[in-house]
Amino acid sequence: MIPFLDLKSIQQAHADELKQAFARVLESGWYIMGEELKQFEREYADYCGTAHCVGVANGLDAIILALKAVGVGPGDEVIVPSNTYIATWLAVSHLGATPVPVEPVPATGNMDPAALRSALTERTRAIVPVHLYGQAAELDQILAFAREHGLKVVEDGAQSHGVLYKGKRVGSHGDAVAWSFYPGKNLGALGDGGAVTTNDPEIAERIRVLRNYGSRVKYHNDVIGYNSRLDELQAALLRVKLPYLDADNSHRKAIAQYYLGALNSIPGLILPALAEGCESVWHLFVIRHPDRDGLAAHLAKHEIGTVIHYPIPPHMQPAYASLNIAEGSLPVSETMHQQVLSLPIGPTMTLADAEIVVKVIVGYFGR
Numbered sequence: 001m002i003p004f005l006d007l008k009s010i011q012q013a014h015a016d017e018l019k020q021a022f023a024r025v026l027e028s029g030w031y032i033m034g035e036e037l038k039q040f041e042r043e044y045a046d047y048c049g050t051a052h053c054v055g056v057a058n059g060l061d062a063i064i065l066a067l068k069a070v071g072v073g074p075g076d077e078v079i080v081p082s083n084t085y086i087a088t089w090l091a092v093s094h095l096g097a098t099p100v101p102v103e104p105v106p107a108t109g110n111m112d113p114a115a116l117r118s119a120l121t122e123r124t125r126a127i128v129p130v131h132l133y134g135q136a137a138e139l140d141q142i143l144a145f146a147r148e149h150g151l152k153v154v155e156d157g158a159q160s161h162g163v164l165y166k167g168k169r170v171g172s173h174g175d176a177v178a179w180s181f182y183p184g185k186n187l188g189a190l191g192d193g194g195a196v197t198t199n200d201p202e203i204a205e206r207i208r209v210l211r212n213y214g215s216r217v218k219y220h221n222d223v224i225g226y227n228s229r230l231d232e233l234q235a236a237l238l239r240v241k242l243p244y245l246d247a248d249n250s251h252r253k254a255i256a257q258y259y260l261g262a263l264n265s266i267p268g269l270i271l272p273a274l275a276e277g278c279e280s281v282w283h284l285f286v287i288r289h290p291d292r293d294g295l296a297a298h299l300a301k302h303e304i305g306t307v308i309h310y311p312i313p314p315h316m317q318p319a320y321a322s323l324n325i326a327e328g329s330l331p332v333s334e335t336m337h338q339q340v341l342s343l344p345i346g347p348t349m350t351l352a353d354a355e356i357v358v359k360v361i362v363g364y365f366g367r
């Protein structure tokens, strides 16, 4: 049996260190906004090469607070990818703003910079590029468009911890980057967690205040804030895992490169491609085929786990019925959603298991 992602083995590789971190927090008597959070924020900011990191409760809150901190509010429009996890859109909606989707580049699945113009109105306030599947978005073109039109850029880095864009780690290209430490992400906690990185001290300070009831000094509330803090325990556990992130990402890359080489001659099968200057940390290895459901069933029969990221695009979810975006109006994304399938990949998956996955896929297509 080959699971899609073996979270237990990922934690067990660091079990002793994680238990020590837990014991440290247990003994400290301090569980919210303490030394572990401060240290993790410093370490993650340094890792990303940014001036500031602010820990928050989860990835969705990270996008919400970052957008709020750059000034997005009711009545604004925010350009988002049509092909993303729905959290990117939800963050915009929770601020009373409207998500306006643009289509992806078919080869990469990432936001198409050439499509931005079609989504621009006088109400556009910001863009949220997503580094989808772990691949850096085409930031230079997106940032140039944003500068030209006075827009803010908040990147959704939930799937892309450690990724390089043109040789520089993602974390401070745009105004801010929102991160998730959901357990299944490349840098995952043992529960929910998130953060925002930025080089702008004012944005960092606004988020620090917003995440803690709008308060700088206890029981003095300057703005209408949230309760969205990264707790001490998750911060301590993330500090254990951060030093292994690069090695984990290299291992994912080795599996991805094996898949790319071994699956490249199957008719009709589309393999992931990288845009120029955009590396990937291979959060997901997403293939496409018109007979996706048949292939997924065949892999399941051979006890190989796969996941569809994602079965339904955000604009076709009941949650977004009120936007009245007709089926068929975002055809690139809609076709991708019908054809995508994510193969097993992860830091503890063996190359021997990847070979079995390839054999079963090759077997299905009868060659």
Ligand SMILES: *Cc1c(COP(=O)(O)O)cnc(C)c1O
Binding pocket: 058, 059, 060, 061, 084, 085, 087, 088, 130, 156, 158, 159, 180, 181, 182, 192, 193, 194
């Ligand atoms: C996981 C994810 C999020 C949300 O993160 P949570 O920590 O689960 O709230 C946002 N955007 C993308 C692209 C994600 O993959």
